[in-house]
Amino acid sequence: MLLAQAPTVGNPTVNVAIFGAFVALTLVVVFRAGRGNRTAAQYYTGGSAFTGPQNGVALAGDYLSAAAFLGIAGAVAVFGYDGLLYAIGSFVAWLVALLLVAEWLRNTGRYTMGDVLSYRLRQRPVRSAAATSTLLVSVLYLIAQVAGAGGLIALLLGIPNSNRFAQSVVIAVVGAVMIVYVLVGGMKGTTWVQILKANLLIVTGLVLAAWLLGRYAFNFSELLGAAVDNSPTTGEALLVPGLQYGRTELSRIDFISLSLAAVLGPASLPHILMRFYTVPTAQEARRSVVWAIWLIGGFFLCVLVIGYGASALVGAETIMSSPGASNSAAPLLAYRLGGELLLGIVAAVAFATILAVVAGLTITASASFAHDVYANVLRKGRAEPADEVRVARRTAVVVGLVAVGGGILANGQNVAVLVSLAFAVAASANMASLVFSLFWKRFNTTGALYSMYGGMGTALFLVIVSPAVSGAPTSMLPNADFVLFPLANPGIVSIPLSFLLGVIGTFIGPRDADAERRFAEMEVRALTGAGAAGRPASAPAPVAQPPRGDSFAPRPTPAPRPR
Template sequence: MSSRTLTIVLFVVFVVITLAITIWASRQTKTAADFYAGGRSFSGFSNGLAIGGDYMSAASFLGIAGIIALFGYDGFLYSIGFLVAWLVALLLVAELLRNSGKYTMADVLAFRMRQTPVRVAASISTIVVSIFYLLAQMVGAGALVALLLGIKPGAHFLGMDADTAKIATIIFIGILMIVYVTVGGMKGTTYVQIVKAFLLMVGAALMTVLVLAAFKFNLSDLLGEAATKSGKGASFLEPGLRYGKEVAGDAAQTFYNKMDLLSLGIALVLGTAGLPHILIRFYTVPNSKAARKSVLWAIGIIGTFYLMTLALGFGAAALVGGEAITAQDKGGNTAAPQLAQVLGEKFLGGATGGAAMLAIIAAVAFATILAVVAGLTLASSSSLAHDIYASVIRKGQVSEGSEVRVARIAAFAIGAVAIVLAIFAQSLNVAFLVALAFAVAASGNLPAILYSLFWKRFTTAGATAAIYGGLITAVVLVFFSPVVSGSPTAMFPNSDWHWFPLSNPGIISIPVGFLCGWLGTILSREPADPQKYAELEVRSLTGVGAH
């Protein structure tokens, strides 16, 4: 009970503080620019912290630590992929997008195209990617609360069994994220991100130091103990335990496993540059220099954090053990909090210290989830209001007040959809779920963005073909993959309609997105506008005329 009480108190304190920040921010939110872009008032450093806060999600803290704890070397692929992806975002997208757009990704895509078809396509893609990403955060929240309240299969709390408690948590988190977005807008969400990024870095650094101290700062001892406790021996420290696994006597399955690894890598590296909730962050800074600075700060913060996930993952394998982790959560999403409890018991004075450490790290994880879901909901509701309502339905003849009001209503609808879907996805690892969001983003959004910025001949038909072609291919392949049915950890484990053998669709859907964009442009009779392209090129490279 001490652990439960302490955790609940810390969680309530954090929620109260962030709600106070959100209410304060709501009083500063007077225009559409304030709601969508925080008044473009954030410095490079503060926006870099906020981007880090958006990026270091439940997938990073809970999912990657869990997947490393269960699969060793193969789990670290996520850390490397997420980090390398930032170079693509920095070199190809960040500054150019900030200079060219206003509030959403569709502003750039529609600049030299026909507004209605492109904005509708971009808005649909934004919402689909955001919902995939939201699933991961909600699933992480459910797993975390079950651990905190000590609810395992067969146990009860306040009359709820483990499954009911997870569902109740998912609904609660969904309601909170809607409140953050509808009340605080981008300003409130950004300040919550900054607070959360600071807490997460401090919490991860503390756990990293304690893990290393437990093995007297000897990495060899840490890795050796992790391999031993995993029950998988030396193979735990070598590639092939989960991805690219060779199956004796089954050449086809071995081929599919290796293709799945390649598909995952491509999705992770290319996905960030197409994530709507990351892309809109570049609009919150006053100029292109601040946009560059914010990405550089974000890379430093995120890179440091992902190095620490190594210690968290292998530390959990060594000190908690794979069996204890999977007994609590099949996807391994509770490895980091379980490690925190063991470290607290070891270094901070027995059960009370363990309860305190678990409570602190759990509160940080909650902060992570709440902040990221708020950013995702803001991105998708902004796109619905700005791209579809204001630009398509009202043809630009709309007041800022009514546009912001529609964005707030959209936040409710998107939150409800995410809550319902997350209830069915509870058995999946959250890092894995985010990899699917990356694949969908890289398939639909990235081809259209790159073609718009760099291909003079690109047309409206090409833009809509790229978005719909990549998006539909990715979603259909996921639906017919082992992720949704046909495997013990699928969303519907008792059904089987899968025919696509890979768990990540990126290796097929990303090239399809680029191909559709090219074909749509080549086959359309619509002439490209060279003057508009020249104007976009000047704006994207210099920032002249932006906003």
């Protein structure tokens, strides 16, 4: 069996050479694109100069992360049908983004989610809550990506699972490269890297899937049969629901919780929401989501083939005993199919995928702190753009260091599972407040704060006391046991609770000043785009002045004081 005796896959020199070439290529792109980052708008949104198709490919690149390629492929290889459920839930989530988020968000904000909430609610408290949510979700998502990168490089270099120190050093190097991407490239450089890696990833997925099907005369049934034959401990259970979920009542509830988080989470992720501001109009934002849906759906079909192909040609036992555990399924399959060269290409593309995603997450977290907290809460809208960008870059360094520490703790976990936890926290913190703010006239600042802090705090607490963190051999802390919540994903509790808290807070809290007028103006702007940031000069003028809470709107020049 492949790798049953040796810890090294292929030739480490060849692996590192191909890997280094891909990293050098992406760094060149970042440096060239980042030369024009002189203003906050250029650093945060690339000047809103990308077209819908370009942004759609970048959205696909942003979303097709280590969880989509390494994690879901590994989950399918080990758990069969149940592993595919991660992909199905995530794909359905893009319909939520298309129908509820994309156009509305583009018309009512400029850089961050805090812009949308502060349009009609009290600015300082909701911006602080939005920044807290963005930082927390971004760090959780970053931990999953950095852990996946550490496992991938450990596989390339033949570092065994027992050598935790060497794998920790690898994760630290990944974090350092990630920070360079953000500091130099900004959103423009990050977007072009995401476009490049999305094309590479989709082409790589197509090649692997076609190569696999070609071995079985393009008969998918034969591939499934080979997967069953090479899985003596699971057999035909790979092809039906229940291998991971459904064996007990608790696991069924856990599956419902995972599904809720997977459907509502992606449309609540801060780095996905921020990408809608890189296009000039709401129409382009909608086009970008449509492009992303087609690209992501097609890629997930390839991942299904790759996952079962890994079961057929490599085997679940070999996959789980390799560095990176289930995350190593796709690289091991590439080595079995095409040897060292194909392994190096697949691993390099997967690593470029991780770098692009973590760069997008880091710039989102740093932008939220610099724009929402520093510029609009601490400096009350009077910060200089150069100072704001400087604060964003410093925040990126801090966020990167925190992600490295978390990635070291989460090393060896399936990144798809880790990302599902980030989905649950994101949906619990953001979805209710965004929906209520955009569509409910009565919604007020108290409701937003109850929803965001209550949902986010509940989700985070339940994650900490869940089997994902302690109490099981596959937990982040396998030697500890402080489990209080039996489910691995908290979404079934924290997401409905965030909506309920938003309603309760709205009815017990005071009405915001001039609430009806602000909601009417926000509704006009959300539907028509009148006055939206980045709108072309030929667009119609705004029908009403933006409210004072809209900190990015032009403010009247105060009259000079008498001497």
